[in-house]
Structure formats: structure tokens, C-alpha cells
Amino acid sequence: MSMKNSAILGEALISMRSTGLRTFLTMLGIIIGVGSVVLMLAIGRGVEISVRDSIASQGANLFIILSGSTTASGIRTGSGGAATLTVGDAQELAGLPGVVAVSPNVAGISQIVNEGQNWSTQVRGATADFFIIRDWTVSAGALFDDGAERAAAPVAVIGATVAENLFLSDEDPVGRTIRIKNIPFQVVGVLEKKGQSVDGQDQDDTIVVPLTTAQRRLFGSPFPGAVRVIFVQAASEEAMKGLDEKIREVLRLRHRLGENQDDDFTVRDLTAIGQTIQESTQAIALLLGSIAAISLVVGGIGIMNIMLVSVTERTREIGVRKAIGARERDILLQFLIESVILSLGGGLIGLLLGGGLSMLIGSIFNLPTEVSLFSVTLSFVVAAGIGVFFGYYPARQAARLQPIEALRYQ
Template identity: 45%
Template sequence: MNILQTLRVAVLALLRNKLRSFLTTLGIIIGVSAVIAMVAIGEGAKARVEESFASMGSNLLVVLPGSTSLGGQRGGFGSMPTLTWDDLRAIRTEVPTVKYAAAQLRVSAQLLSEEQNWNTSVYGTTPEYFAVRNWPPSLGAPMTDSDVESGAKVLFLGQTVVDKLFGPNTDPVGQLVRMKNIPFEVKGVLQRKGQSPTGQDYDDAAFMPLKAFQTKIQGGLQQYIAGVIYVGADSPTTTTRAQQQITNLLRDRHHIGPGTDDDFSIRNLTELASAQEQGTRTLTTLLASIAAVSLLVGGIGIMNIMLVSVTERTREIGVRMAVGANPTHILSQFLVEALTLSIAGGVFGVAIGLFGAGRLAANFGWPVLIRADIIVISVAFSGLVGVVFGLYPARKASLLDPIDALRFE
């Protein structure tokens, strides 16, 4: 008797009690669809967090200058410039795990186009900055080293600024924008980046080459950087090491002895991201384990109904044994019945889970991410539930004495 014949016998037996088979399967259907939907929601939330951190920049460290301390009144970070251009060069060249480092200077300024004006943050920086932040232009050209060296009066606008100055869906490349009465040519529009994890709009910003910024907008501080340094480590795993190496380098360069506070600080955004991710992962695990419990309950339902079925069909088992079924035939028949119930439940559960996740995404705007491996695992797990909970009833059937089974009323 091959597996196809066994399967056919099992399916026919299940179809004889359609409603009962369906109700038994329902437990697994609910369990699996819950797992699929819950994991999809959890993964969606995780993906959203990851995305918002990725939009800040990859493997990002931000080095801030230190604080002032005047007559016992201590200012916040950045209140006193302590980072020098030499520090920036040293970070770039002397720390092996650093891939990019760029200064970012900032003012708040009013920008004017032909028709409109808009107040936004204007940053002076170098091309590396865009590499650190994964932020290429969607229109026009990227910032180049020669833009910086020549002191070109060009601007790179965030999408929000473009919308406010030129209107949505316009191409402002080549147009003039005035700032402090100095005309700047729009050379590029940066890709839309969305919101920061704290809700700040990344696209409400304009960038210009560092030299033009220093000469036209904000007079420099000679050797000190009047801003922060963005650092990109070469991989997520080296970000924390890079942080340590930069700390050591800067303490050394600034002649800070042991036991004295740093005169700078480094923000490690990767750590923040992984902490957030950890949170959503815990949520996913929690949701999935609740769903798995319902799968377990479904399995108990299968076991229950298989035990009833074995008792009801004792005579049938006796007849099958009398005409030549051996214990393995009987065992596999009932096991395959349990498996058919649970796998059918798994397949329908996946379908309903996917549908439910889709509805949640469509109706409530929840971020939902379907993972193929979860689908495979769910179906496999429901199959496992079928085997585990089907084995005892099937074994009970196979161990029946043929004479007792034939006499059973």
C-alpha cells in the first residue's frame, strides 16, 4: 500500500465527516493564520524602525564638540568648539574602521525663489557627507570636490524645500535661489528621505559646498569646526569599535589625561537602532508565541477527534486487519489522516493569515512584512503538530487486537 493510496483512504475517511473535519482543522487554521499575521505585523514594525534608522545614514557616528564651563555654568554639547579641521583629517586618515568623515555646519536661513520664500536649515559640507548618509540626488548632479574647492555658489535642496519654493513635481535644477541676497544656483535635488525616528523631516534642508558656506554665509572659526563631524564606519559591526578608536584618538590629540571628561561626545546611532530593533523583535516573539500556543490547542483538538475516530471505527480497523492490514498500515492510515487535517489547516491558515495581514495593511495602514520562511515554518510546524498529536491515536489503533476490534459494538 503506497502513500498515495493511504492518502486517498485518509481523505475519503475525512470527507465522510466534513463538518467535524472542518471544525478540527479550524483550530490549526486559526493558529497558523495568527502566527502568519502576528509575525507579519511584528516584522513590519521592525522593518519600519530599520528603515527610519537606515535613512539617517549607514553605520553612523556623530562627533559633537564639547561643552563650555563658565563660572560654574555648564553649557550643553556643542556650546564650545573643540573639534579642529586637523581632528577631522586625523579621523579620516588615522582610524582604520572609518570609511567617511565629513564636517556639517549649520545655519537657519530664509531662502527665496522667484515666487516663494521658505525658512529652512542650510548646511555647509563636503561630498563625503552624502555618502555617510546614503543620500544621492534624484535630480541634477551630486556635490563634487571641485564644487568645494572652487567655492561654487551652488545649492542642493531637500524635497520639502523644493516643494515649498517651486511647488510639487517641479524640476528646479538650474534655477536661482537667493539667500542673504546672494544668488545660488540649484545644482541638485536630493532623494526624498522621510522622517527621522523622532519625527523630524530630513527633506526640509538645503546643502552647499563647505567653502562657499564659510565664505558667504558664516565666517569661519579658523582651525575650529563650528559644527559637527559625521562619520561612517565601514560596517555595522565595526561602528562601536570606530567609536572607541575615535574617542582614543581625540583624547590623545586634545591631551586629555586619565580621569578627565572628554571635551567632545560621540553619538552612536547604530546602537540606538539595534536597541529599537531588539524591542520590536521581543514584540514579534511575544506575538508569535501567543499564536503558537493557539496552534498547540489546535493540535490537541486533532488528537481529541482522532481518538474519537479510532473508537468509532474500531470495527472498520478489525475488518481491515482481518483482510490483511498490518499494524503499520493501520498506523499510517490514522497518522496520514491527522497529517492531512493539520497540513490542510496549515495551508488554509497561511492563506487566511496573508489575507488578514493584507487587510490590516490596507485598512489601518499598519506596516506588514510577509516572510517566506515564516510561511514554510508555519506549514511545517502544523505538520509536526499533526504527527505529534496524531501518533498516539494512530498507535492506539494499530495495537488493537483484531478479534476485539471485530467484536466491538
């Protein structure tokens, strides 16, 4: 003989409805806490996705090998200052196990002219594999192929930013002739827009021409086949492990470097940049997380406080209920359910608020924010836990009231 749980739930709901504003204010701490947890997780996820995407846009599983510094009259020129890498190096690296694509590049800043318009941008000479490594396709026209590379054809694929600046919006750049360093090139394709790179550079402000064309007609070179950069793409993240060491071995051997000589090239790994960004995101997430945790604890104490007030206010009601046969469990559950509803309700509102805010922030900052099932589950479990933890003490106080003392209470 004891109260049905559904009946206890009904009792709890009725008494909460009668104190609407107070109920809402009590929930506020939980709303803020859960809201910021959800927001933090959504933004963290968004940053992670966007960092991953932007690294992938520069090429997934990529090593960038820069030619080394040279010293002339005591002045060191820095990375890329000396063309110590060659097409031959690239061909040999292509033979390493785990390597799927290799593209040697030269690059330089040039003034580009199209009739009345001109624009200064980076001109890159690259093999056709460059587009595979960058996972880059055209929005109009076509990419150049190995044939154009062999023939050192005067063709160019231009980035979206360059297209915007050299051509009118209603003009089709494909098939038109532009001049790079006064040499005519035919535009064969316009690259798809990629946006900013991890370090904030506009990836679309570029022109790509065949490597051979660039070497012979645009930049010249201290010796045939010299390049500034070699991109090496590995088959997978696993294949990247140890590959940088093998690359160094091959290049040191080819460059005939002695035991005590420094490398005349630098091997870079973009995932390291991504890791740095993710680490700083995690630090921010941790900060937000601790603020959220504090807010949840404060919210929980708020619930406890209000529940204690509620127990005092309803002392007489508790006495009546006990007099007519309510058991301790009935009273305990009634108050416990009330505090769990308070915290769960706060959790739900916080979830909606955090989700809404993360969508808003996502659309303002163009971040792919995402409210995951994990954060939904987490916020509900935490909210329910707070309700039980901070509601138990007041509920027990209520359940243990002596009926005559409760009835005497004015």
C-alpha cells in the same frame, strides 16, 4: 501481505471528505497558529530590513561626532553648544586606518525665501563627502563638488520636501535662485527622496550648502574652521570596532584635554539605535511566537480530540476492517495519516493566510515583509509534527481495538 500506503492514504481522504465542516474547524487551531508564526516572522523580517535600510540611509558604518558642551556663567549649553570641533580635527580623523570618508558639518535653522514662498528648514553646511557618506544622489541637477567648497560658492542642493514647499509642482528648481537669510543661493540640484529617519524625522526637509559658504556667509563662527558635527564613515562593520576609541584619543590629544578632564565632544554610533529597535522588535516577535505556540498546542489537542471522537464513531468500521484482514499497522496509519493531513492542511492554509496578511500589512505600513523559505519549512515541519504527536494516541487506540468488541459496538 499488508495494505499499500497509497491505499491507506485514499481511505483517510475519503473519510475526511465526508466530514467537511468538522475537518475545517479542527484545522482552525493549526491555521491560526501557523498563520501567526508566518506573519510574525514576515513582519519581524520586514522590520529588520526597514531598520537596516533606514540606518543605511543615514549612512552605513557611521560615527557621528558632536561638538561638546560649554559652560558659560554656570549654564551648560548641551551637546553642540560649543564649536569645539574643527575642520582640522576632521582632516586628521580622515587619516585614521579604516576610515573611508569624513565630512565636517555646520547646521542651523533658517528661513528660506523663493519669490512669494517661504519655508523654515535646517540648512546644513557640509563638505562634498557628506553625500558619499549619506549615499545620497540628486533626482534633478547635480551635487556641488570640492571646487564649489574651495570657492565658497553660493550654491545649494535642496531636499525634496523643501522643493515641494518652495516651488510649484510644474516648476524646475534647478538653476533658480533662493534666499537663505536674505543671501541669494543658486539651486544646483534636488536631492532624491529618503523618507523618515529611524527617529521619525523627515530627512528630505533640508538644504545642503558647501561648508565654507555656510561658515562665511550664513552662520559665522566663534573661530575659523569650527564645526558642529563631524561624520566619519568606516570601511566596514569590522572596521568600526575600536575606531570610536581611536577617534576619542585623536580628538582628546588635539583638544589638549588633561587626564581628569571630560571629553568636549560625543561620539555616537547609529547601529546602537538600530540594535535597540531590533531588540524591541524581537521582544514583540517573542510574544507573538508564544501566542502562536499556545495556539499550535491547543490546535493539536483539538485534532487529538476530534480523532478520538472519530475513532469512537468508526468503531464498527474498524471492527469490519479487522475482521476482513486489516492489520494493526493499516488502521494505525489510516488514522495517523488523517491527523497529519488535518494538521498539514491547517499548516498550508495558515501559511497562505499568514503570507497574505503579511503582504497586506506590508503594503499598509509600507514594510518590506517577506515570507522566507525558513518560515515555510518551519510551519510544515511543526504542522506535520503536531499531526503525528497528537494523532498517535487516537490512532493507536483504533489499531488496538479488539475486533469482536468493535463489531459488537452499536
